[in-house]
Structures are given as C-alpha cells and as structure tokens.
Amino acid sequence: MNDITGHSGGKPPSRGFRLDKTNGKIFGVCAGIADHFGIDAMLVRIGFVAGTLLGFGSFILIYLAIALIAD
Template identity: 40%
Template sequence: MDGKKLYKARGSRILFGVCGGVAEYFNVDPTLVRLAFAAAVILWGSGFLLYIIAAIVMPEPPYDPMQ
C-alpha cells in the first residue's frame, strides 16, 4: 500500500473540490472526472446527491505551507 489518501482538491477546485480530489487520487486530468460526473448526473440523475455527500464526507487536505 502506497499510503495514498482521498482528499478534496486544494488547487484544482471549482465547487467543493470533490472531482479535483478524485482526479488527484487517480492521477488523471480533473476535466475528465468533471465530464464523467456531468454525464453521470445527466444519464442517471443521482450523481448530484452523491457529490453533496462526498463534499460533506471527504476531508480537507492537511495544511502545507509550501503551497
């Protein structure tokens, strides 16, 4: 295990940082995650509720004075 943890994004944040945090965790472009999330919301509709839950549950990243 490499010790990766899922946090909200600090730098690539648009609304709450959920999609940016998922993108950082999986090392992909945040735009791709946002597009996939938008498609899921349009096609299935329940994605917005999952986003709100993730925004509440996902922790903020630890403070880094170098950023």
C-alpha cells in the first residue's frame, strides 16, 4: 500500500545529489550519480572514462568540480 507521498516501499526517494563516499573509489562522485539516478556505478564510471578519453580530459575537470562542490 502506498503512503501519503505516493512512494511504494523500497528505498526512500533521495532529497538531492550526495557523494557516496562509502561505495566510491576516489571521491564518490560516480557512485553518488549512480545512486541518485538509480543505475549501476560501473556504468557511470565507464561513461566518465569514455568522456575523458573522447573529450580530451574535460571530464576530469567536471569530476573535480562535482567533488569540490557537492557535499
């Protein structure tokens, strides 16, 4: 049965993006993104590696910006 918020059990909805330092490898950015969107962290990590290689390293700057701004 649904509660007042319309959420039907399972994991409660997140209030916003947070770094996942317990499941993260370096800063927890990819694990936090994966947790926020409900996907596997390995897919996010592969996406960041591919973006870094194809984007001439720009994803490294994006990763560091997220790590410094979030939490």
